Amino acid sequence: MRVLVFGAGAIGSVVGGMLARAGHDVVLVGRAPHMNAIREAGLHITGIWGEHTVRNLACYPSVAQMQAEGTIEPFELLLVTVKSYDTREAAGQLRPLVRPGSFVVSLQNGYGNVETLEEIIGEERALGGRVIFGAELVEPGHVKVTVYAEEVLIGSRLGRVELEDLIEITDAFTAAGIPTKPTQKISQHIWGKVLYNAALNPLGTILRRTYGELAENAYTREIMDHVIAEIFAVAHAAGTEMLWEHPEDYRKLFYGKLVPPTAAHYPSMLRDIEQGRRTEID
Structure with missing residues (x-):
């Protein structure tokens, strides 16, 4: 699966790194110091999910830089991990990258992020995620998984996405070491x-x-x-x-x-x- 993580801080880097480690084609977009460190020495993931160094990641400080360097292939999965106040801007930048058959998933805190993605990306492409594991950015290039309470849950707020599509995404997460389940009650x-x-x-x-x-x-x-x-x-x-x-x-x-x-x-x-x-x- 070809995956873009937009806003790759602590949570986004853990998710992207684990997916890349499992063999998926992952691109991270995040702050320049963190992206540069990963480019130079790989992404170091430590903590309760084990110690890993992931080197098969493409990293960019912006979507514009990604496109300028020739990374223009379509993504099947686009993960939004920015702060809530940046959701609308993120959705605007991601909209041209969305293709038929691709999905955009909010893995953010707060209420209203999924609604914003639905408005800009489309109700049939926007998914919500409930994340209740914790991670921190120890230093550029190094993230640590600190706590885990329950599985990540992913679903369509309005029921516009087939269960089979949800299961394909959640199975990929789980196989990568991120326990995840589909849900028909993501809003709740x-x-x-x-x-x-x-x-x-x-x-x-x-x-x-x-x-x-x-x-x-x-x-x-x-x-x-x-x-x-x-x-x-x-x-x-x-x-x-x-x-x-x-x-x-x-x-x-x-x-x-x-x-x-x-x-x-x-x-x-x-x-x-x-x-x-x-x-x-x-």
């Missing part, structure tokens, strides 16, 4: 990730604490419980279907299954602030 799962992020990330950033520390402290746990309850109230008021009927149902999953394997993780929002970068809620 993305809402679940919003719950997870909203409860943990701002509080962990303000207090500079890991997810596990937040869950262990009675005071921060109470704050997160209120955040979860408020999101449920907003979703219900908007007529949004959730995977859980009551906040208590989600909290059982949250504290019992999702937080424990990610307990040592610091919010990526904290890393953005520490490095002077814009956050996704700015």
Whole structure:
């Protein structure tokens, strides 16, 4: 499969690197220092999914540079891993690269990214992804997989993509070492990730604490419980279907299954602030 990863930071590099390691033809587009380091010495992936050095990656700082250097063959899969505030610009750059039979997948945090891709790319080509493993960019050319809670989920928000096409994508991810499943309820799962992020990330950033520390402290746990309850109230008021009927149902999953394997993780929002970068809620 020919794959383009647009916005290849930590998550995008892990996904692209693992797919390339499995034999897929992968192109990364990302920040120049990271791309240059990979060109020179390969992509180093470390952490809980093992240690790998991947050298069969084409890397560019922009789509324009990619095209200028002659990489113009069509892509079957285009993965969007930019911050949410860059989704519209990313979709505009990717639109000319989309061909019949290709799909564009949002592997991003936040709600609304898939809708933007549908608007610009087309409802029959845009897919959503729910990612709940963590990775960090250790240094240019080196990414580390830090935590894993559940499989990546990929699906069509409006049901415009055949299940067979979804399975082809998710099977490729899984065979590459990224546990992934298709879903017919991607919107609800993305809402679940919003719950997870909203409860943990701002509080962990303000207090500079890991997810596990937040869950262990009675005071921060109470704050997160209120955040979860408020999101449920907003979703219900908007007529949004959730995977859980009551906040208590989600909290059982949250504290019992999702937080424990990610307990040592610091919010990526904290890393953005520490490095002077814009956050996704700015």
